Amino acid sequence: MSEPAGLIGAMRLVVRRELTLAWRRWDEVTQPLIFYLVVTTLFPLATTPELAVLRTVGGGVVWVAALLSSLLALESVFRSDVEDGTMEQWVLSGQPLAWLLLAKVVAHWVMTGLPLVLVSPAVAAALGLPGSVWPVIVTSLALGTATLSVLGGIGAALTVGVRRGSVLLSLLVLPLAMPLLVFGARSVEQSLAGQSAAGPLQLLAAMFFLAWSLGPLAMSAAMRISVEG
């Protein structure tokens, strides 16, 4: 009866656990989405309702708001598991920690990153961006937020034992996230100008693959340092 759980089975269990928890704490999980919607709505109020002007800054606004709201959500991604002792049990579970953390980050992105991506066409429309750029916005945000989930996961694993870790996390992760912001906003801008956005999108995709292939190893190394502290 007591065969060891397979790696895939264990990862699936971690994802299911995260989704169950998110379902029971939906008010907490929807906060980044609300933040995203509020920030993007405030922009036209504070600047100008002129669509022609909004259109020129729209791509940047969408991207900055998505970046900050993702970062907001990432701060606490591992906190409760470390504080309640679950992480220690994962470290000692005999399963590779990198894969368990990867599963956790996937679940986290599904709950916080994916909703941002899905509502972004509506936000883009509100900022006067034409329908022709929506596919680029959705693609670039999907790649960008997923990459950021891993970068933020590394930072969160490092700072989880630190009080007031959120400021430290921003200082650690934002410099690494700058290329995402630059190329993400650039892809929207190029698409808006009627040019092909393939170049910046491919760079985003390259960063995505780099982060998701090496990131879990860095996350697990960082988590070990935090748990052993």
Added chain:
Amino acid sequence: MTVAAAALETRAINAWRGDRHVLEDLSFSVAAGECCKVTGPNGVGKTTLLRVLCGLLVPESGEALWRGRPVSGLDADYSAELAYLGHANALKTDLTARENLKYLVGVRRTLAAIEIDGALDRVGIVDCADLPVRVMSAGQRRRLSLARLWLWPAVLWILDEPATNLDAAGLTLVESLIRDHLERGGVAVVAAHQRLLDNDARVRRLELE
């Protein structure tokens, strides 16, 4: 792997917490069927010692050996034989008792629903199986984390204050749990300040000062 060879040994462990030298040249060994009860006042380094034994903390010098090999939290073979009950219960308050066991133990081994019910029954909280842990008392939570010990077929138990928040019946439960484990040839290291397992020849005391 034979259980007969199961033994835990430490050699001159030194560990600091901040600038305090909590473990000084600590050497001891625990053989199969034996329990080492670690006692001492609060803050003396009991938890530090247990974390070193788990491989969660690397001591400044010295080493802990399991079956003659240095322990490490990275070692899947060692983890497979180890059950660690920390002072934190590793429970999610938004999940039910049953779900907590399913998700925590399930990462380690495949688990049938009937086994979970059996374990909950054994620790006397089967009535709370579908209640969120949020509404359970501190003692019930501790019992729930003890239930993991039934579900993990570990040879080495490292228990940090297993009887915290437990009533008299709970204390007896922990004692019988550990006795059964020793009966099967298991090894246990238990940090405790209660009068746990006081009159048992298989239990050796390790007093930290």
